[in-house]
Each structure stands twice: as C-alpha cells, then as structure tokens.
Amino acid sequence: MKVIFRVLRSYYGSSILNKYKSSSSFMFTSYRSSSENTEGRTEATLKYQNIPSENIRNFSIIAHVDHGKSTLADRLLELTNTICIEEGKAQVLDRLQVEKERGITVKAQTASLFYKSRVDDQLYLLNLIDTPGHVDFSNEVSRSLSACQGVILLVDANQGVQAQTVANFYLAFCQNLIIVPVLNKVDLKNANPEKVEEQLRVLFDIEPETVLRISAKQGTGVEDLLESIVTRLPPPVANRQAPFKALIFDSWFDKYRGAVVLIYVQDGCVKEGDIITTVYSQTTYTVKNVGILRPTEFNTGTLVGGQVGFLTCNIRSAKEAHIGDTIHLKDEPVEPFPGFKPAQPMVFAGLFPMDQSLHMEMKSALERLTLNDSAVSITTESSPALGLGWRLGFLGLLHLDVFNQRLEQEYNAQAIMTAPSVTYKAKVTSKKLIEKYGSDEFSFSNPMDFPDPTFTVALYEPFILGTIITPDEYLGGVLSLCMEKRGVQKSSTNIDNTRIMIQCYFPLNEIVIDFHDTLKSITSGFGSFSYEDHGYELSNLIKLNILLNGNVVEELGTIVHASKAVSLGRKMVLKLVDMIPRQMFQIAIQASVKGKIIARETLKAYRKDVTSKLCGKRGGDITRKMKLIKQQSDAKKKMKMVGNIEIPRDTFINVLKR
C-alpha cells in the first residue's frame, strides 16, 4: 500500500530545509553550515561511507498511539544536531496535512542521524524509522521493522501499557528484534514508572532494571537512550564484499523522478549509474540518485552494506516498486528476501462523485492518491442511484477516513462515500454463479452480490482477535459491549491491581464502525483496543432488504447476522421515515428478510406548493415565483428517483450509519 503522503515532501521540502539550519558544533557542522558547498558535501559523504557496518544501528520506535514516538524522534534529531527545531514546531517527521491536523502519524518516516558515543568516542550512524501507532497502519510498522535490528518500545509512564503496546511488542518479538523498553512522560505529575515497569514485567517478562525513563518533551534521559541504542542494539550483519543485495521496504511517488524507494542494503554496494534488477518484477533500471534521509534527501552517490537510504531509478509507476522486493545488480543475481505479506484490506466502501459530470476528475485524483497508498484496493462499481463510482478497500476505518480527507484536501475532490462493510465469503451450488466467479466459493463485499439463499451452501464472515485493556471499574460495561457485538472471550489477564487485559474474538463487521468510540466512552477514555486478523468463520448471515411501496431498493440493502436482523430493520425504517421527504402520495417503508416483512412505517402524503405563500399582497410577482421554482428544482438535483419516489442522495449513506 502506498499512502504516499510523502508527495508532500515537495510541499514541505523548502520550509523544512530552512528549519534545519543547524547550530551544531558536531563533526558535520562543516557540511551542514555549508550545505551548498560541494567540498563540504563530499567530505560528509566520504565520512558517511566510511562508517563501518559495526557502527550502524537500524531501529524503530514502536508504541501505542500518543505515547510520544514523534516527540522522541524530534528530540533524537535535535540532540544529534540533525535538525534544529523551532519553538512550537514539533513533530517534524509528521509532514502530511492530515498528520498535523489530527496529531497522528500515518506514514512511517526515516531519518539518518550521526552520533558520537560518549563511551567509546566513536561515530555511529543511527537510522531511525518513525512508525505510526494506530492499528490501521500496523502494516507500516511491520514493514519498517524488517529494516531494523532493534526497537525502542516506548510506553507512557502515566497511561501504562495499552492494547497497541501489546500488539507492537509481539510484532518486534516475533521478528527476533532486540527490544529497549523506555518509559516516556516521566515529567507528568501522575506518572507512575514503578507501576508501568511492573506491567512490563508481568506481560512481557521485561526486567525493571533494563527499563529506561525519559521525558521526550523535556529531553530528560534522551542522551542516555542514545547511548543505550549504541550499546544494546546489535549492528546489521552485512558483507560489503558480496554482490549487492537490498530490500525495498517503502516507496513514495515523485512526479519528476518517479518512485523513490527506501532500501535496506544487506550486502555489497550500489552507486549512481549502476544497472539494477528487481527480483519480483524482473525489470532493469539505471540508478539515478542514491542517498540518505536527514530527514530530507541527502545525496551520497552510494549506499553500502548495513545502510538504510533512498534510491531513484526512473520507476514510472509505484506498482513496479514492489514493497518487499529484492534488488541486485544486473547479471549478479542473489537469493531474494522472503518478502512481506501484502496489506489486506479489511473495510470496503463505495465512492461516488458528488456530481457525475466530475467522474473523470475524480478518477484521476483517485489514481494519483492510490499510487501513493498501495494498501487501498480499487475496483469500479456502478449503482442505479449513485451512478458510476468505485469500490475501495481499506485497512480500517481510520485509514478510510484519512483517505477521504486527503482526497478532499489534496485533490479537492468532493465524493459520496457509502457506509463501510467487510468482505464475506460464500459457497454456492448455482451454475450461473460458479461460472461467473470461476469457483463454487467466492468473496463479496457489496450486498447487491449476496447470493440467492436457495443455492447457498454456506456463508462465512471475517473475524478478528481483539485485545482490550481497561481499568477494572469499567469491566462490566466492557463485557456487555463485547457481548452486544457478538464477541467470544478468549482470555483475561490482570496486568496490575487496577487494570485488566481481555482478548475476544469478534466478527469484524461488528467492530468496524463504532466499537472503538463506544469503548472509549464507556471507559471514560481509559480503555484501549487493537486487533489482528483471525480468518473466516461460518456465519448465519442474511440480506436485509428495504422496500419502498413494495419495490426493493438495492442500494439500501445490507448484510446482517440473523440475530440482529429485526432490530436493524426496525432502526432503518424509522430512520428512513425521517430522512425521506414527504411526497404527493403515501409511501410504505418496509424491511424484509427472505421475502418476509419484519418492520414497517408509513410516510404520509404531502404536497408542497412552494409558491403558495406568495398568495396575498405579493402573489403576482412572476420573478419571485420563478426564483422559488428554481430553488426547488436545484434541490431536486440532490434527490434520486427510485421508481417514482424521490430520495435525497445522502440517505443511502446515512441510513446505514449506526
């Protein structure tokens, strides 16, 4: 997936560069204070290349959302004189507008820092990869980790271990990375480092004496952390004499230079002008630029074993820059890296232009945005009510929301996004469907593709394993919420004397819309949630249809578990009565399952004569009459005719919102 929010690099580039005027007294002062000076650059480049792989540390900071990763990254960049942060301008690695507005990291960013150890007086190259904390972007985390030998596990000393801390710990642990546990925000009045150390001991077997305490905001303890990175994390294992072998672990699109790929060089060396081949796509390119990120691009002309940096080679489509692919020199093949599990979209939604005449503009905006976000899946879709559009697949709701916001902010594209749904699977006996899908088992996410029950052998829905951490006092409310969402408890663990961790299996459909928000509100903001995929399970699913005056409205159909059909049907017809404007005839609004009506409301007839109020004194003014009729006809454009019934376009989305 390539949410390449980094296209914005070009927007922020110059201002960031200005910000980075360093007042360093460190060994790179010469090149930074004279960064335009070729001699200075060459000297710096040489020093950079001469760093042996034993003096390189590739690491990530992993943590629950808001525990301070980006603030710590700022502090590390500042302390190593990589940048000079102006007051009030924090989180320099969060560059996208959405990141700045929402205060969250969406896209992992990389920065190379030079650090002179106080202990052995040697120069180290530290490659820091900042990662997003939200569960929707965990594929960014696991990708970043593949270029690392160790991680800093950052935990807020006030909030303690949260659900995403657990998920991230296991991601790093399963990749055999060395973990440096760090408690952040120790400056806070309510910080309780001893208690959080105990949680780390209970949950992860981490000895309290190995835990560092810092305040990323104030800088306390961050120098000791830099020293620990050098002493506790291992260097990469690299053979610079072997043939060149590198892993692509990230990429973004630059309209002038094509895809810019981030690589981890395991062996050998690559330089500008080299001819390289990618193993997966079997394409050959000439290397144009090679360098490191500080955190903006700094050309070094070469990258050697153990290093992390960028490379451009005129890759015209981000799809060619396959994440997880291996690069080698042409005619010098190597054993490829195992690669990554591709990002699996979990949540789907239809996207339609507000105005069908803007279809082409929307198409081009989508193409550009999905180039930079390869986790978004896209297929075309058409709906009689909403026109031509697309069906998009996202990693989660936040991903969907961020995508929608970026589409509007960066491409000025006004879209209607339908209510999110998940992908179901069906096993059928219908010859027509077997022919259509090429198998008796197929996946579908659109209720319009729900197979006829007469020819359906089985239906399956996606499940997840959810981890919830909550203070004890909210346990009752949390368990009721889990039951309401069809959760089945797997385990519960007391992580200290006030908090508990519960693991439950849930149908993804139940948690996709508002689970996280409800959990936050019933736990007064103290509960946290993260989830991982748990495959498909057999489920008693049915299709709920909505009928207007006896005609089924396909766009209002939805897939639901049989146990919830009646309550959902009731809720939908009640909402529709409020949403559909009264018309000149009575409308029967019904919900049905397998042809049986399960809920009904009636919308009374009403004729709106917009000119009636013009009777009386000003009744004869024709221009005013025309104006009102025009206003009414403009409003009608926002309506959709279904049979002879007018429905406001946004009804299709709002009725399914819970």
Ligand SMILES: Nc1nc2c(ncn2[C@@H]2O[C@H](COP(=O)(O)OP(=O)(O)OP(=O)(O)O)[C@@H](O)[C@H]2O)c(=O)[nH]1
């Ligand atoms: N008091 C105090 N506040 C801190 C400290 N470190 C970070 N914060 C604050 O905590 C909030 C979250 O910090 P971020 O650095 O954005 O957290 P993050 O982990 O990068 O968040 P995501 O990118 O959304 O995952 C910000 O308001 C910071 O100013 C600290 O050491 N002390």
